[in-house]
Amino acid sequence: MRNADTDAHWRRFFAEAGRPDAVSDPRFASMAERTRNIDALYGLAAEIIAMRGTADWVEACERLEIPAARVNGLEDLERDEHLKATGFFRTIEDPAMGTLRFPGPPVRIDREPLPVRMPPRLGEHTEELLREISACEERP
DSSP states (O other), X not given: OOOTTOHHHHHHHHHHTTOHXXXXXXXXXXXXXXXXXXXXXXXXXXXXXXXXXXXXXXXXXXXXXXXXXXXXXHHHHTTOHHHHHTTOEEXXXXXXXXXXXXXXXXXXXXXXEOOOOOOOOTTTTHHHHHHHHHHHHHOO
């Protein structure tokens, strides 16, 4: 496994960003120094990253062999091709709330997904249960 925090990765990142001052900054020259100066490093990295879009940085990191991946927001999940292909989301029709989407259970039994359903609402089965209790009490 490649380490995403090597000296070479940071040098390439700063060079790509056009920041020769950061390439030669002794605070960022080694893992030990970067760790000691982590707040400054992350602050500078945040400034640099904000200057370009996600797709540009992912492409640059791939080209420079710097391990990186897009971080999805919640709004991105429903469009994720992998999640669509695996049937990750399940839809439920609820009489009170309409159409709801949930992540499906992560477990399958005999390769079949488990059902997804709404729990009973407070008091939903009260009358039915009281009738059952009453019927039990009437029996000898």
